[in-house]
Structure formats: structure tokens, C-alpha cells
Amino acid sequence: xxxxxxxxxxxxxxxREDYRFLTGNGQYTDDITLQGQTYAYFLRSPYAHARIRxxxxxxxxxxxxxxxxxxxxxxxSVGGLPCGWLITSVDGTPMKEPKHPLLAEEKVRHVxxxxxxxxxxxxxxxxxxxxxxxxxxxxxxxVVDPAAARSAGSAVHDIAEDNVCYTWAVGDRAAxxxxxxxxxxxxxxEFRNNRLIPNAIEPRAANAVYSRSDxxxxxYVANQNPHVERLLMAAFVLGIPEHKLRVxxxxxxxGFGSKIFLYAEETxxxxxxxxxxxxxxxxxxRSESFLADAHGRDHVTTAELAMDQDGRFVGMxxxxxxxxxxxxxxxxxxxxTILYATLLAGxxxxxxxxxxxxxxxxxxxxxxxxxxxxxxxxTYVVERLVETAAREMxxxxxxxxxxxxxxxxxxxxxxxxxxxxxxxxxxxARAIELADVAGFAARKAESAGKGLLRGMGYSCxxxxxxxxxxxxxxxxxxxxxxxxAGEVRVHPTGKVTVFTGSHSHGQGHETTFAQVVADKLGIxxxxxxIVHGDTxxxxxxxxxxxxxxxxxxxxxxxxxxxxxxxxxxKIAAHLLEAADTDxxxxxxxxxxxxxxxxxxxxxxxxxAYVPHNYPLDKLEPGLNENAFYDPTNFTYPAGSxxxxxxxxxxxxxxxxxxxxxxxxxxxxxxxxxxxxxVHGGLAQGLGQALLEHGVYDSESGQLLTxxxxxxxxxxxDDLPSFTVETIKGTPCTHxxxxxxGCGEAGAIGSPPALINAVVDALAHLGVREVxxxxxxHVVWNVIRGAGR
Amino acid sequence: MDLSSQQALPVTPQQAWDALNDIxxxxxxxxxxxxxxxxxxxxxxxxxxAAIGPVKAKFKGKLRLLDVVAPTSxxxxxxxxxxxxxxxxxxxxxxxxxIAEGGTMLDYAVHAQVxxxxxxxxxxxxxxxxxxxxxxxxxxxxxxxxxxxxxxVEAVEAxxxxxAPAAVAAPGFFARLWAALRRLFxxxx
Numbered sequence: 001x002x003x004x005x006x007x008x009x010x011x012x013x014x015x016r017e018d019y020r021f022l023t024g025n026g027q028y029t030d031d032i033t034l035q036g037q038t039y040a041y042f043l044r045s046p047y048a049h050a051r052i053r054x055x056x057x058x059x060x061x062x063x064x065x066x067x068x069x070x071x072x073x074x075x076x077s078v079g080g081l082p083c084g085w086l087i088t089s090v091d092g093t094p095m096k097e098p099k100h101p102l103l104a105e106e107k108v109r110h111v112x113x114x115x116x117x118x119x120x121x122x123x124x125x126x127x128x129x130x131x132x133x134x135x136x137x138x139x140x141x142x143v144v145d146p147a148a149a150r151s152a153g154s155a156v157h158d159i160a161e162d163n164v165c166y167t168w169a170v171g172d173r174a175a176x177x178x179x180x181x182x183x184x185x186x187x188x189x190e191f192r193n194n195r196l197i198p199n200a201i202e203p204r205a206a207n208a209v210y211s212r213s214d215x216x217x218x219x220y221v222a223n224q225n226p227h228v229e230r231l232l233m234a235a236f237v238l239g240i241p242e243h244k245l246r247v248x249x250x251x252x253x254x255g256f257g258s259k260i261f262l263y264a265e266e267t268x269x270x271x272x273x274x275x276x277x278x279x280x281x282x283x284x285x286r287s288e289s290f291l292a293d294a295h296g297r298d299h300v301t302t303a304e305l306a307m308d309q310d311g312r313f314v315g316m317x318x319x320x321x322x323x324x325x326x327x328x329x330x331x332x333x334x335x336x337t338i339l340y341a342t343l344l345a346g347x348x349x350x351x352x353x354x355x356x357x358x359x360x361x362x363x364x365x366x367x368x369x370x371x372x373x374x375x376x377x378x379t380y381v382v383e384r385l386v387e388t389a390a391r392e393m394x395x396x397x398x399x400x401x402x403x404x405x406x407x408x409x410x411x412x413x414x415x416x417x418x419x420x421x422x423x424x425x426x427x428x429a430r431a432i433e434l435a436d437v438a439g440f441a442a443r444k445a446e447s448a449g450k451g452l453l454r455g456m457g458y459s460c461x462x463x464x465x466x467x468x469x470x471x472x473x474x475x476x477x478x479x480x481x482x483x484x485a486g487e488v489r490v491h492p493t494g495k496v497t498v499f500t501g502s503h504s505h506g507q508g509h510e511t512t513f514a515q516v517v518a519d520k521l522g523i524x525x526x527x528x529x530i531v532h533g534d535t536x537x538x539x540x541x542x543x544x545x546x547x548x549x550x551x552x553x554x555x556x557x558x559x560x561x562x563x564x565x566x567x568x569x570k571i572a573a574h575l576l577e578a579a580d581t582d583x584x585x586x587x588x589x590x591x592x593x594x595x596x597x598x599x600x601x602x603x604x605x606x607x608a609y610v611p612h613n614y615p616l617d618k619l620e621p622g623l624n625e626n627a628f629y630d631p632t633n634f635t636y637p638a639g640s641x642x643x644x645x646x647x648x649x650x651x652x653x654x655x656x657x658x659x660x661x662x663x664x665x666x667x668x669x670x671x672x673x674x675x676x677x678v679h680g681g682l683a684q685g686l687g688q689a690l691l692e693h694g695v696y697d698s699e700s701g702q703l704l705t706x707x708x709x710x711x712x713x714x715x716x717d718d719l720p721s722f723t724v725e726t727i728k729g730t731p732c733t734h735x736x737x738x739x740x741g742c743g744e745a746g747a748i749g750s751p752p753a754l755i756n757a758v759v760d761a762l763a764h765l766g767v768r769e770v771x772x773x774x775x776x777h778v779v780w781n782v783i784r785g786a787g788r
Numbered sequence: 789m790d791l792s793s794q795q796a797l798p799v800t801p802q803q804a805w806d807a808l809n810d811i812x813x814x815x816x817x818x819x820x821x822x823x824x825x826x827x828x829x830x831x832x833x834x835x836x837x838a839a840i841g842p843v844k845a846k847f848k849g850k851l852r853l854l855d856v857v858a859p860t861s862x863x864x865x866x867x868x869x870x871x872x873x874x875x876x877x878x879x880x881x882x883x884x885x886x887i888a889e890g891g892t893m894l895d896y897a898v899h900a901q902v903x904x905x906x907x908x909x910x911x912x913x914x915x916x917x918x919x920x921x922x923x924x925x926x927x928x929x930x931x932x933x934x935x936x937x938x939x940x941v942e943a944v945e946a947x948x949x950x951x952a953p954a955a956v957a958a959p960g961f962f963a964r965l966w967a968a969l970r971r972l973f974x975x976x977x
Contacts, residue, residue: 046874046904111904131845131871287909700901706908 001525003587008515008525009737012672016525017510026251029205029220034279037207038067040269041126042282043116043133044291045108048142048363048701049154052106052115052135059132060118065125067276069133070268071116072105078271081262081327082236085334086477087166087359095166095359098157100327102237102264102271108137109156109326110363111696111703112291117268119280142363142701146323147300149360156326156361165324165333165359170341170415176354179315183306187389193377194772195298195323195694197705198370199713202253203289206266209279216244217273218536221266223249224259224503225543228480230535232262232330238271245270249533252505256684257369258293259505260545261330265292290706295694296370298323299336299377305350305385311393311400313350318381320357325366332368333359338476339374339464339546345413346382347424347460347638348404353414363701369545371684371747372463379461383752387457391763397458397756398432410733417464419636421730427662428460428640434723435642435660443644443657453647454657455763457756458640461749465741466551466635466732483630484548485540486556488517488564490623492609494602496521496528498560499626501541502553503533506680507743508673509549515669516554516737520561521601522588539626547741550669551635555735559627567623568604574615575599575607635732635740639663643753647761652780654758656686656720663745664729667738671726674742678724681746687714688747689754693773712775762786789878791918792897795926799933801884804892805859807933808882817928819921822846830856836868838876840902840917841910845873860884874904898922 004011020026057069080099087095099105104115116133120126143152149163156163180186200222208219217240223229226247233247234240252259269280284292299320306315322336341355372379390400402425411419440456447454467473468482487499498517502509514528521528531537544553569583572590576583576597584591591598607614608623642660647653661678668674691712695704705711731738751772758770758779765786771778797804807813811832815824820837827833830853837846849868856862861883868876878900885893902914910917 043872044904046870046907048903111908127872131873133871134848135869287905291908697907700903700907702903702907702911704907704911706911709909709912 003518003522003524007519009519009669011515011670013511013515013525013670015508015511015673016514017504017508028202028251028253029207029222030283032207032220032250033281034207034209036278038119038121038276038278038280039123039126040280040282041118041123041130042114042265042288043118043130044288045104045111045113045115047108047137047139048111048144049140049156050108050137051140052104052108053138054136055116056134057116060129063125063129063132065121066129067119067121067278068272069116069118069129070103070272072101072103075102075268075271076105078102078239079237081264081267081330082232083328083333084330084479085338086479087168087333087337088477089166090169095333096157096160096164097328098159102268110365111701112288112365113326114264114292117272119272119276144362144364144696144698144701146298146321146360146362149362156363160361163361165328165361167356167358168337169354169356171354172352172414173354175352176315176317179352180304180306180317183314184309185307185393186304187307187385187392188302188304189384189388189769190302191384191769191771193297193299193301193380194688194692195367196296196370196688196692197290197694197711198256198258198293198296199289200254200256200258203284203286204259204263204265204293205283206269207279207281208266208269208273210274210277212277216246217270218246218248219266219270220248220250222252222259223247224252224255224505224545225541226503226533226535227501227538227541228543229262233267233270237262237267246536248536249503252503255505255544256371257296257373257545260543261294261368287707290711291365291703294329294332294366294368295325295364296367297377297688298367301381303381303385305389307389307393311389311395311403313348313404316344316350316353316385318344318355320355322357322359323362323364323367324359325362325364327366329366329368332366334477335369335374336377340378342415342417343375343378343462343464344382344415345417346379347401347406347422347462349406350404351414355415364696371681372744373546375463375744376685376688376748376751379459379748380752383459383461384755387752387756388768398428401428401458401460418633419462420633420733422462422636422638423664423730424460424638424640426729427638427664427727430725430727431640431642431660431662434662434725435644435658437642440644447646451649453649453761454644455647455757455759455761456642456644457753457758457760458642459749459753459756460638460640461745462636462638463547463744463748464634465547465637465744466631466735467546467548468634469632470630480542481630482542483628484542484552484556485538485626485628486553486560487539487624487626488557488560490564490605490608492606494523494527494605496523497531498528498557499531499538500553500557501538501543502549503541503544505544507544507549507677508670512550512669512673513554513557517557517561520558520565522586523601540628547637547743549741550737550739551732551735551741552629552631554737554739555631556627556629558736559629560625563625563627564623567619567625568601570615570619571604571607572599575604575613632734635666635735637663637665637740637742637745639745639749641749641753643750643757645754645757645761647758647779649783652776652778652783654690654774654776654779656690656754658720658723659686659750660723661746661749662725662727663742664727665742665745666729666731666740668726669737669739674726675724677742678746679722681744681748682722682750683714683719685747685750686719686754689751689772689774690714690718691773691775789900789902789914789918790898791915791922793922794893794895796887797892797894797930797933799892799937801886801892802859803933803937804884804894807929807936813932816932817925819924819928834868838921840906841913843873843906843910845870847876870904870906872905874902874906876900876902876906
């Protein structure tokens with residue numbers, strides 16, 4: 001495909017990867033079967049909290065087909081799984097970091113905690129043998145509820161007797177308290193951000209193999225950031241030289257954050273692959289995923305907003321207890337702190353904000369980043385408060401937002417970020433227009449005629465994406481850099497292979513990144529391949545999460561392309577017998593400015609590899625460049641969402657009648673992919689608000705929502721046809737593409753819009769708060785309890 | 789999970805008590821029970837194959853009899869490990885009392901807890917599975933009692949769980965007819 005006149009950027013180019021996905025030709029980890037393949041099965045704890053008195057694996061080891069069986073006693077000598085972010089408590093002490101063992105050692109700490117692995121010739125033999133393992137457990141009382149964890153009287157880890165991992169805070173407490181004491185009105189809410197269980201279509205999987213010939217390991221794994229996986233696994237856990245471990249993340253069927261982390265299972269596989277000297281494959285069963293993938297959210301929060309008599313925000317105070325689960329997962333500590341509290345300014349000029357977060361251990365699955373990671377929780381706090389404040393101040397919910405919008409940029413917030421650009425009025429105005437807010441009263445009356453209650457809710461979200469400036473992240477406790485790497489390899493014929501550290505598992509990088517490179521080099525899309533997901537091919541990478549791929553990974557590629565062009569200019573100058581400074585590059589052609597002398601890109605590439613006529617005294621042959629890009633700031637996508645619901649008061653059923661999303665993502669590379677990302681995000685956000693809820697039994701610690709019988713994922717008929725528009729927004733000021741990222745926006749902005757709409761529909765009954773998820777049972781109970 | 793009900797037995801309280809302490813008789817009555825081995829006074833090892841919803845497993849468990857008041861009541865404490873499938877544990881309080889018309893009324897109250905895969909994928913099926921197992925146990929138990937004490941005793945029909953009044957039937961023909969009808973309509977199975 002040759003470039004349209006305006007270039008590929010901004011065009012809705014169809015995703016090039018979809019052909020293989022839609023025709024069943026994707027290559028996922030489980031599709032890879034190696035010579036001499038064996039299969040692993042993990043024995044998991046049925047108890048939430050128990051001491052392991054003994055494990056007897058003798059019968060399992062003797063069972064047919066069994067290659068070997070390992071327990072925590074075997075893996076105890078290697079390191080635990082590391083946590084990538086050190087959070088320091090307000091008293092200056094570092095967070096409690098108990099060992100996160102590969103296989104449980106003296107205790108099991110949540111239902112599904114892995115305590116043995118059986119490796120056998122077939123999966124069925126591994127499972128049968130696992131049934132022969134005898135474990136003598138001494139049951140201990142479990143801690144489940146984060147709000148009660150401190151006083152539970154039972155410690156998940158000995159080093160945290162009160163189950164507190166850290167108590168962290170951001171903002172000026174004294175100034176905030178002063179703002180509250182002088183306030184005209186304070187709006188206060190208490191709520192829980194419900195626990196979510198990620199459900200990618202492809203479950204986690206790994207296949208690890210050791211090669212004695214060169215003492216190297218290869219692991220194929222369903223993962224979002226193979227280089228980080230390699231670094232953590234090799235250097236921090238197993239002590240393998242980094243160059244002797246190759247991590248390949250082939251096609252990956254969805255991640256949503258749950259595949260960012262270094263998990264025990266794949267680490268055990270790599271470790272054991274040398275022990276048994278056979279390749280070992282493990283693919284999670286769906287019920288295992290429910291128990292052993294890192295969950296999301298699970299905050300208990302008290303939030304207050306102080307206002308003056310005009311509804312201008314003067315202060316915000318937030319106290320959150322965040323459930324971290326039984327162990328610190330890879331980014332767990334940063335999600336309810338750095339990624340959460342720093343977003344509490346929202347789109348508003350609130351001058352003082354104070355937020356304190358207590359992270360607690362419980363006997364539940366580890367909790368970590370899940371689509372939005374802290375930012376949906378922050379947006380929920382801000383937008384529920386703002387909407388409730390509007391009602392209490394008898395102000396229109398759009399008007400109270402307008403009165404408080406940030407209007408001059410750059411804007412430093414009281415919680416540590418500096419927004420570079422934005423135009424919140426623009427997307428709010430457009431959302432109000434598209435959602436036909438003017439016609440709401442008539443629609444409400446029509447619903448009332450049918451005995452139904454109609455409500456409308458807003459949500460004006462902001463997020464911090466493009467993680468992250470390494471120096472800022474480092475100052476906040478990150479134990480890694482957060483740059484991205486890219487390499488542009490121009491072949492002798494002028495065809496191009498681009499290597500990126502940003503992994504694609506549904507985001508469409510193979511199309512979007514190619515659009516960028518095609519425009520920059522002025523060559524057809526077909527001449528460009530995008531390669532990702534293999535530490536053996538790609539020089540480095542920090543992976544895909546936090547809506548960072550185009551903003552950080554895309555920029556690294558642009559920087560590498562710029563180097564290619566710069567070198568090409570020198571080669572062209574030699575060929576055209578002109579000065580470097582007189583060479584222009586446009587539409588794939590190097591030209592001497594102001595003349596008709598020119599040489600096409602492909603000929604420059606050929607000259608670089610066949611340097612018969614070449615400035616060898618000044619320039620190396622070849623045309624292959626790489627670049628690392630570390631951003632100077634986060635990017636700040638923002639938008640305005642309007643949700644309209646209709647509720648049947650007899651049944652409590654909430655029907656989402658219409659949902660309007662207007663986003664400012666800065667410049668957009670591929671509007672079709674962006675729209676798809678927003679649709680997916682909205683479905684996940686509305687899933688949280690309407691249906692999904694991970695529930696543990698408070699007494700036994702058993703996961704009550706451990707299958708699709710009890711955990712409700714949104715289906716097409718739960719959702720309306722979304723109205724989605726990306727406005728010609730405010731380009732990011734600090735990356736060359738002017739892009740901000742779009743992957744998480746829908747999941748961040750939509751939950752409060754829906755709950756605001758549900759509360760609006762029920763407000764005449766005196767309802768102030770409706771907990772998530774707003775299932776028929778919950779809403780029916782709220783209606784029945786109203787006014788009592 | 790809590791389950792309580794009562795069951796009329798066609799034997800005297802002493803005979804019922806003896807039966808409840810007869811390992812072989814219990815083994816034949818407990819659905820899926822492969823073995824019961826006494827390990828001490830009032831404590832036993834049991835091996836039971838059970839299916840709860842989609843989860844099938846062999847449970848190795850321990851049974852202990854507590855608060856034994858012969859011949860009227862005891863509490864059975866059980867704790868079974870199903871390996872990868874999970875566990876089940878709890879107590880069953882059992883008491884016997886004579887029925888005016890003859891026979892014995894057995895009252896039971898079970899408090900049980902399951903964990904692991906059973907709780908995860910079968911939690912909503914546990915109550916039904918437990919009721920079904922209880923029904924099967926008493927059906928079996930009544931049969932072995934009828935075999936052991938055939939003619940002399942006045943047969944009393946088992947009541948369905950959930951405390952319907954005990955159906956008292958005449959011995960012999962009527963009892964067999966009633967049992968056949970119940971089988972035909974699926975009751976008690």
C-alpha cells in the first residue's frame with residue numbers, strides 16, 4: 001500500500017495482523033511443542049492459610065510417566081519473586097517485603113498458592129500423579145477483608161504482624177486540613193473499588209527448555225514484556241547469566257496487565273528445565289487463572305471534597321486501604337500509591353490534596369496492575385465525589401466541572417504531576433452535544449411513563465500514561481528504568497525490519513508502528529515488518545503496559561528512523577556530490593535542495609551495503625540504527641464520558657441505554673485501532689461497574705467467584721452501541737509524534753460515569769451511593785433500603 | 789453449608805445405635821465409601837470417592853466420634869482431603885429417639901465446609917450434592933437395616949430430607965410398594 005497523499009498517519013489502516021488471528025494462524029505459546037516435550041501440573045493449596053507440616057511426593061514420583069516432582073524444599077535455595085517498586089512509609093521505613101517463594105515453603109497463603117509441580121510425559125499423567133501427593137496442613141485463620149486486616153489477629157507474614165506492608169502518603173496534610181476547616185461544604189463518600197479478576201482469552205502459558213550444548217535457556221511465555229521477564233528471572237531469582245536466557249513472547253491473546261508480571265510458574269519451569277533436561281510446558285486452566293493470576297483493584301476508601309460557596313474545590317482528602325493480596329506481585333506496591341494518588345487532581349484546580357494509602361497483606365491472590373492500574377480507582381474517587389458534590393451544591397454536574405477545570409498549561413498538580421497540555425472544555429462540550437444531554441429530560445419522562453427510572457452520569461477522567469520518565473520513577477521508588485528501545489534495520493533492497501521493545505498482544509503495533517515508519521521513510525507499508533516479543537532478536541525493551549507503546553516505544557522507533565535518515569543523507573550527499581546540509585529527504589527521496597538531483601531511499605540503502613562508491617573514510621557501511629527513548633514527562637490523555645441508564649425498580653436491572661465517550665489522545669496514528677481500544681476499555685470498565693466482582697468467603701478465604709458461573713464477564717447484550725469520538729485534541733508537547741496513548745482510557749473513565757448515572761436515577765429516593773458492581777441484586781436492595 | 793433433617797428408621801433405638809457404630813454397615817451405606825479402618829477408639833480412617841459438580845476425587849479422611857452418649861447421640865467430626873480437588877470438613881450431630889408408633893427417629897445436623905477446587909467451581913452445587921449424598925446414605929442405611937433385622941421389626945419408612953412428616957407404613961407389602969413408588973418418581977435417590 002502506497003501512502004495516501006496525507007500520509008499513513010491518521011488513516012484507519014486495517015490491522016495487518018488480523019489475517020493470521022482471524023484465520024487461526026496465530027502462534028501462541030501453547031501452539032509450540034518441542035522435541036522431547038514434557039508437561040507440568042501445579043498442585044495448589046485448597047486452604048487460604050495453612051502451615052505445611054509435611055509433603056509426601058513419593059507416590060507421585062513413582063507414578064507412571066512422571067519425570068520429576070519438586071516442592072518448595074527444592075526451590076527454597078533460589079530467590080523469591082522480586083517486587084519492582086520500593087514504597088517508603090510515611091515514617092521513613094521501607095515497605096515490608098516478605099519472600100515470595102516459587103513454591104510455598106513453610107506456609108500456603110492463599111487458595112491456589114502453588115506448592116508442588118509434577119512434570120510428566122503427558123499432562124494427564126502429571127495430573128494423576130499430583131493427586132497422589134499427600135500434604136499435611138495445619139489450618140490457620142485466614143485474613144480476607146482489607147479493612148479488617150490490621151486487626152485480624154492473624155499474620156499472613158511473620159514480618160508484618162499487623163499485615164501492613166506500608167502506610168504511604170502524598171500531598172500537604174496541614175494545608176489540606178486547613179482548607180477543610182474553612183470550607184463552605186464538604187462532600188464525603190465511603191466506598192469499595194471492587195476486586196476484579198482478569199480474563200484474557202489466552203490463559204497464561206509457558207514452555208521452557210534448557211540446552212546443554214551452550215548452557216542456555218529459552219522460555220516461550222504469554223507475557224507483555226519479555227525483556228523485563230528475562231531481567232527479573234535471570235538476575236533476581238535464578239542467577240542465570242542474562243545472556244543465557246532467551247525469552248520469547250509470541251502471539252499473546254490479551255494481557256490487560258495480568259501478563260506484565262513475573263510469576264512463579266514460568267520461573268519454576270525455567271529452573272526445572274535444567275534439572276530434568278527436557279522442555280516443560282504449562283498452560284493454565286481457566287480455573288487456575290482465577291486463582292493464580294494477579295487480580296486488580298480492591299480498595300476501601302473514604303474520600304472528602306471541600307468546596308467554597310460557589311462550588312469551587314478547595315481541598316480533597318482521601319484515605320485508602322489497598323488489598324495487596326498474599327504476596328507482593330511485580331508492580332503491586334506502586335499501583336495503589338504512585339499510579340493512584342498522583343491522579344487525584346483529575347481535571348481540576350483543587351489547590352490542596354492529601355492522600356494516605358495503607359497497603360495490606362491478606363490471604364487472597366496477589367493484586368497488581370489491571371487495565372488502568374490505579375488510575376481507574378483514582379478517577380472513581382474524583383468523579384464520584386464531584387458528581388455527588390454537584391447534587392449537594394445544587395449545581396449542574398457539567399457546570400461544577402467547568403468551574404473547576406484546569407485551563408492553563410503546563411499545570412503542576414498538588415500531587416506531584418505536571419500536566420503538559422489539555423482542553424477539557426472541548427471534550428466536555430462535544431460529549432454533551434453527542435450524548436444529546438438536552439433531550440435527557442424528555443427521555444426520562446418517557447421512561448417514567450413505562451415505570452422505569454432513567455439517570456445520567458458524567459465522568460471527566462485524566463490519566464498519566466507513557467510510563468515513564470526514569471528519573472522521576474526512580475525518585476518515587478522504581479527499581480527499573482522505564483525507557484523503550486527500537487531498532488530500524490534497513491536491508492540492501494530498501495526493505496525495513498523494525499524491532500521494538502513494545503510487545504503487541506492485541507494493540508495492533510504491527511500496523512500502527514509500520515504506519516509511522518512508512519510515513520517517515522516515504523516507503524510502502526508492505527516494505528516494513530515490525531518484530532517484537534523476542535529477547536533473542538530485539539536489543540532491549542521495557543514492554544507494553546500503562547498505554548505507553550506509541551508514546552514511548554513509537555518515539556524510540558522515530559528516533560532510530562531519524563538516525564537512518566541522517567546517515568542516508570550523508571550517503572546521498574556523497575552520491576549526489578553535494579554537502580550533507582543541502583540534502584533534503586521527502587517522500588522517500590533524497591534531493592539536493594533547489595535542484596532536480598535526487599536519489600531514492602532504496603538506492604541509498606543499496607549503496608550502504610554495496611559500498612563501491614561510498615565515503616568509507618567518513619562513514620561505516622550498512623544502514624541499521626537503534627535508539628533508546630526515555631520520556632521527559634508522562635502523557636495526559638483525558639476525556640469526557642456521559643452514561644445514560646434505565647433501571648427497572650421492580651427488578652433492579654440496570655440497562656445501559658447510551659454511552660458517549662469523547663477522548664483527547666493528542667495525535668492519533670490509526671483512528672480505527674484507537675476506536676477499538678476505546679470500545680474494549682469501555683466494555684471492561686462497564687464490566688467492573690455493572691457485573692464483575694471477585695469475592696472471597698470472609699470466614700474460610702475460599703474464592704467464591706472462581707468460574708464463569710459466579711464471575712460475570714460483560715457480554716455484547718449487556719452493553720449499548722457506544723458513541724465514541726476522538727477529538728482533534730491537544731498534541732502531547734514532549735514527544736515528536738504528539739501522541740498520548742489510548743489503551744486504558746475506556747476502563748478508567750467509564751465506571752464512575754455508570755455509577756453516577758445509576759445514582760442519578762435513584763436520587764429522588766434519597767440514594768447517595770450505589771456500590772460496584774451495580775448488579776440487579778445490589779440495585780434492588782439499594783432501592784428497598786432507600787429512605788429507611 | 790448447613791443441612792439438617794430427620795429420618796425415621798425401622799428399628800429400635802438400640803439397633804440403630806449399634807448400626808451407627810458398625811463399621812461395615814456404615815461402609816456399605818456411605819455413598820462412594822471404599823474403606824473404613826478403625827485407628828483407635830471412636831476414630832477411623834475413611835476413603836470415599838465423591839463427585840461434586842464437575843469435580844471428582846477420592847477423599848482420604850478421618851472420622852472421629854465425639855460427645856458419645858450411648859445409645860442416643862454423638863457428634864461425628866470429619867476431615868477429608870481430596871488432593872488437587874480440595875477438601876471437605878465439618879461435623880454431623882446425630883441423635884436417636886424412639887417413635888411412639890415404633891421405630892426410631894434419627895435427627896441430624898451437618899455443618900460442613902469445602903475448599904479448593906470444589907469450593908471454586910462447585911460451590912453452588914455443594915448443597916445439592918450434600919443433600920443427595922445424605923439421601924443416598926439413608927436409603928442405603930435403611931436397606932442394610934432391613935436386611936439385618938428383617939421380619940420382627942415394624943418397618944418405618946424414611947422421610948424425605950427437609951423434614952416432611954415421617955411416613956409410617958405397614959410392614960411388608962406396603963413398605964415395598966411405597967419404596968417402589970418412591971423409586972419410580974425419583975424420591976430419595
